[in-house]
Amino acid sequence: MLSLYAENLLLTVGVFIILAWACYLPLLGGQLFNGPIYCAALAGYFAAYTTKTLGWPVPLGFFGGIAFAGLVSYGLAFFLAPLTMFQMSVVTIALIFIFQTTFRNLEFLGGVTGMSGIPSLDHLLPITLLAVLVFLVLLSRLYKSRWGRALEAVEVDREVSAAMGVDVNKMSQVLQTVSGAMGGLAGVIYAFNLGTIHPDVFGFGQLLYCFTIVFVGGRFTPYGPLLMAPVLWLIPEFFPSAIAEFRNIFFGAIIIVSLLTMPKGVITKRVVARVENRLKGLAGRRA
């Protein structure tokens, strides 16, 4: 039986892994899509409002939140898909602010107070761990698959890829929808874990934090965010309280040192290939 604290740690790390993966996925296709952040907020508020105010069953609110975020992302994708990387980044950053301000000014969603007293969801931790596992399997297969190579081609040169028959817009729409739904999942887990959702939680600061996880961890494989999310969350958590005032300085220094020594991230494709070869070698020896 896990302690409340341990369970919360795992859930929080799970939220950040999923959110970081949601930001990582569109990057594979050369898109700087910041939608997971506002999708997390949308899903969190949806789940909070439907379960707390409307009295929906909690599982319905949970899945409804994810679906809602995915739908919004899908709808917006029709407009966002043809945009360049720079355009998409700018537009989705703008949307983060617009959604945040909207939530802060909607009284029925709690306004500046946000919503608390959100009912809890049973088995939230196993659901989260299962989701992380499923995404890990899917993402680790994706980047080596034909789809993954197509994404990489689009990232390298969008026009050439389109000329060679890759439906770039459709690919972008799919990426954004999935990414938005993943962001939504992170949002509902957050809301049901803490029992609270607030306009300030999923904002520009959260975006920067996710970027840090992805780029310091390594944006070329899903293993980078998987490793870095718990590391970046847990370092401050276990920092000695006697020197707590140096915590952020230490944290910043770690990021700087990581990027200086491993500019492409801690886990690159080369690292993954090396590990895989080693594992194959070990398996071969055993056989």
Next chain:
Amino acid sequence: MEAFIAYLEAGIVSGSIYALIGIGMNLLLVVSNVVQFAYGEIVVLSMYACWFAHKASGSFSLAFLTAVVCASLLTLLVEPLLRGLRERKLLTETLVMTIAVGLILTDLMAVFLNSGLPIAFPGNLVGGGWDATFGLIRITAADIYVVAASVGLMMGLVWFLLKTRSGKALRAIAHNIQAARLLGIPLGKGTVLAFLLAGLMSGVTSLLFILTMGVATPELGEHVTFKGMAVMMMGGMGSLKGAVAGGFLLGLIECLVRGYFIGDWVDAIAMGAMMIIIIVKPDGMFGTARAHG
């Protein structure tokens, strides 16, 4: 009508400062491939340096010089951290690196400087010591200094880039780094010069903040950087002209929204305007695909 003119005046003043911030950040982007997310923190830390220098010496001149030197030194100190990432053209990674630098600088201010409490500058300094009031319209000496300094610096920068050897070298590096290398332009010196120029601009920006705002808090740095990013995105990443246009546009939007609409929506509306500009003009108002000014 009076109020409208007052809002316009305020928008021009704050727009001038935003333009300077945008120019400084764009200069680093276009010459050195760096998105300097600690720009705002450097500006604010320089304000703190000015405050401490004034407390220690009682001299405004020395305090101002301290601010400019502090900003320049801090900007130059960041350069080696970014060198490896720049050379590999890892643009987003430079953003993350400078986020980390910004975090450290913010914490230095929040934990160690003035016990983390906000600072205020002498009342006779803020506003520049002179003003003329016409009903709701008030023009201060500081407003004039801000606009003059911003315009002067922009013109000075343009002259430097167009007329001096070093400036031409910087433009060459920004335009085509390989060609610049082949032509024997020292890239390292060029980059350091760009950082120095950006540092000087951030130092001057800190002085303009002192004259107009008169206060500083540790979290102000984040706001300043955010404005700079908004200006860059509106005007065009890497475009110096765009930074000027974006800066003034942002300043005017903010003041008019505060004047006529709900203040809490300022950021959202500014972001919305930015979004519309980018959709209509994909590289920003004056940006180009190669992102140089």
Next chain:
Amino acid sequence: MKFKALLTAVLLALVLIPGPAAAVDQWEVPFLNSWTGVAAGYGKLCDFFQKYAVEEINAAGGIAGKPLVVQDCDTAMDPTRAASCMKKAVESSLVVIGPMTSLSTQVCAPIAAKAGVMTLPVAGGYETIKDSRPWAVVLMIPNQRRAQFTMNTWLDQNPNVKSVVMLGFPKVAQWTKLGDLQKEALEKRGVKVLENIDVQSGAVDVSSVVVRAMKSKPDGIVTRLMIPDTVRIISELTKRGWKDKGAIFNHSSADSPELYSMSAEAGNVLEGTYIGSWGPGQDSEAYRNLLAAFKKIKGQENATGLMWGDLFYVATWMVKAAIEGTGVTGDPAKLQEERVKIRDYINSMKNFDSRVRGPIDARPDGTFTVPIFLARIENNKPVIVASSKDFKE
């Protein structure tokens, strides 16, 4: 390989699974506060007050003869971190002190309530704890009473004020609610609220806000702003010709020593304005000693009173009173039962000697009768004009 896997499993188990609680030979009380983040300066002051109380308590023999040991947890101004701190805190503690900010309180109080642990966030405001009652209290009078008292007594000093413009920072829930209650109180007195203007913190320009305020030609101004913005806005109002400084009211969250030092630096801009003040404190040795110690902190040398952070001092003494008053033992086997006793004791406190703010009572809604004052700022010091203790709604 197998040994490594086994070792990893054992280490994980040690970290993740709670072990049996140690026997109580000291009282371990978690304290949630912000030592890092942009408000670290205020967090350090709150820490000063809290640790001062711990020193006093331990110097006087501790709590029921055992020392009080505080387990600090840095919420870093981040609600997610605050939640993590609270979830750690509620595992085995009898009572929790903190967290510091309104947002952290909103997140943490429900966690404490769900776990059945009493928490004393002191300053979050009623709105942040109302859904967590009776497991959380705030050591302030209710905002309703605060608004009624400050607006009415301020208007008594300024009978010519018939219309006001309100200027508020829009991102703190408690302040927004306070603004609504202030508006109600003003309108009940027949004063018209012409505008309620949002003022963003850290904006380069405040003149457009001031122009908008002055455009309506109000008789008075009511502010609910961050300290630097309070100084800037009033400075700008004055420079633009606002004459009657007494017709400007500043809310109590601004009443902190750095407000006065910033005002002095800026040219005594707040001179003659009114403020909802935390007051001079009570006439006691404890208060005098605490104030003297506070003035030794860098930057607080000119303090004439304490800021709201001293409520953590009061909260710590409340914890002592609750533990001794209920006779709880700290026995882990009786944890839930003893938590309920602590909760009921704190919620029914009457005439509790706060040592620095006079005797205070718990109210049914979770607020306390900690007095608030109307003060006029003279020579950069708050001079008390009226006390909420004497105020009849």
